[in-house]
Amino acid sequence: MGARRKxxxxxxxxxxxxxVLWRLSGATLSEAHxxxxxxxxxxxxxxxxxxxxxxxxxxxxxxxxxRYVATVEPDEVGARHLDLLLERVSGGSVVPLVAHLVRxxxxxxxxxxxxxxxxxxxxxxxxxxxx
Amino acid sequence: MGARRKxxxxxxxxxxxxxVLWRLSGATLSEAHxxxxxxxxxxxxxxxxxxxxxxxxxxxxxxxxxRYVATVEPDEVGARHLDLLLERVSGGSVVPLVAHLVRxxxxxxxxxxxxxxxxxxxxxxxxxxxx
DNA sequence: CGGACTATACGACAATCGTCATAAATTGCA
DNA sequence: TGCAATTTATGACGATTGTCGTATAGTCCG
Numbered sequence: 001m002g003a004r005r006k007x008x009x010x011x012x013x014x015x016x017x018x019x020v021l022w023r024l025s026g027a028t029l030s031e032a033h034x035x036x037x038x039x040x041x042x043x044x045x046x047x048x049x050x051x052x053x054x055x056x057x058x059x060x061x062x063x064x065x066x067r068y069v070a071t072v073e074p075d076e077v078g079a080r081h082l083d084l085l086l087e088r089v090s091g092g093s094v095v096p097l098v099a100h101l102v103r104x105x106x107x108x109x110x111x112x113x114x115x116x117x118x119x120x121x122x123x124x125x126x127x128x129x130x131x
Numbered sequence: 132m133g134a135r136r137k138x139x140x141x142x143x144x145x146x147x148x149x150x151v152l153w154r155l156s157g158a159t160l161s162e163a164h165x166x167x168x169x170x171x172x173x174x175x176x177x178x179x180x181x182x183x184x185x186x187x188x189x190x191x192x193x194x195x196x197x198r199y200v201a202t203v204e205p206d207e208v209g210a211r212h213l214d215l216l217l218e219r220v221s222g223g224s225v226v227p228l229v230a231h232l233v234r235x236x237x238x239x240x241x242x243x244x245x246x247x248x249x250x251x252x253x254x255x256x257x258x259x260x261x262x
Numbered sequence: 263c264g265g266a267c268t269a270t271a272c273g274a275c276a277a278t279c280g281t282c283a284t285a286a287a288t289t290g291c292a
Numbered sequence: 293t294g295c296a297a298t299t300t301a302t303g304a305c306g307a308t309t310g311t312c313g314t315a316t317a318g319t320c321c322g
Contacts, residue, residue: 011309012140029269044311046270051309064319065269075231082231094232095245100206100213101225102253112257114226115250122233123243142279160299175281177300182279195289196299 008055010077017048018070018077021058026069139186141208148179149201149208152189157200 010018020035021027027035033045049068052058057077061067102115141149151166152158158166164176180199183189188208192198213228233246 009143013310040310041312043270043313047311048309050271075227078228078231082228094236094238095242095249096206097213098229098232098246099249101229102249105225107225107253107257109257111224111226112250112254115229115253116247118226118230118233119243119246119250122238122246126238126240126243144280171280172282174283178281179279181301 008057010052010055010057014048014052014055015077017045017052018057018074021068021070022074026061026067028065028067030065032068139188141183141186141188145179145183145186146208148176148183149188149205152199152201153205157192157198159196159198161196163199 016036017032020032024031024035029042029046029049032049033040033042036045049058049060053060053068057070057072059069059071061069107115147167148163151163155162155166160173160177160180163180164171164173167176180189180191184191184199188201188203190200190202192200238246
């Protein structure tokens with residue numbers, strides 16, 4: 001089985017880099033640096049990338065301008081944070097969080113349709129797995 | 132519009148304390164210490180509480196055994212983290228996050244009903260605020 | 263070849279975090 | 293009143309984070 005589970009804790013700044021890596025499906029240092037929305041020192045990005053590699057969530061290729069690729073999925077990391085948030089903030093209850101997500105936010109017709117579908121699926125699954 | 136001071140960034144450990152404060156609606160140092168699930172040094176909790184006060188998210192009463200009370204709501208803090216997560220992980224799209232929240236999780240009939248209502252409300256508001 | 267760039271390696275540093283120990287001040291009682 | 297228990301005040305210290313500067317190694321072109 002995989003030895004590598006238990007994703008390390010990532011700081012806000014590190015998440016910022018991960019986001020770029022996920023979006024671009026990997027990137028060189030300069031690409032990542034350029035893709036950041038805000039101005040950040042080149043070596044700052046370099047340092048973050050190095051730390052991410054040390055933590056094992058990013059792999060550094062051997063190509064010329066080294067290519068950095070995330071070894072974990074957004075969902076994987078996001079899930080961790082989300083679940084933690086769930087525990088910490090609402091004591092594990094999803095409704096308050098979802099409420100916040102959909103309230104005070106503009107949603108498109110498509111999003112609403114997708115959300116409805118999600119709820120329907122959950123409902124269906126619930127009925128099926130009734131204990 | 133009140134002093135909408137932007138809530139400071141809270142670390143994981145600090146959130147742990149906030150959670151206790153929210154749950155107990157405020158607490159003294161010893162109460163907070165005792166209410167923590169895991170063993171943590173008494174003064175460690177004291178330090179965290181102090182830092183929370185410095186950050187302005189907790190107020191320290193003048194009673195004898197000083198009473199610490201959160202000055203921000205769980206929603207307020209959670210919202211910040213949630214919005215950040217939203218940006219970082221799914222690029223601002225709520226559906227993936229909600230999907231994770233409802234999928235692979237047991238939901239009660241009540242929760243599903245509440246979720247449905249939330250979506251309905253969002254839909255209604257959307258139609259009304261169409262511009 | 264010999265610069266001009268580009269890419270990497272290193273190291274520095276202050277701020278924040280996580281954890282406490284110890285000392286001083288207060289309070290509650292016997 | 294005097295002391296033990298409880299509260300508070302400080303100070304410490306290593307790990308992590310956020311940000312860079314500088315120095316060295318590689319590459320590419322004229």
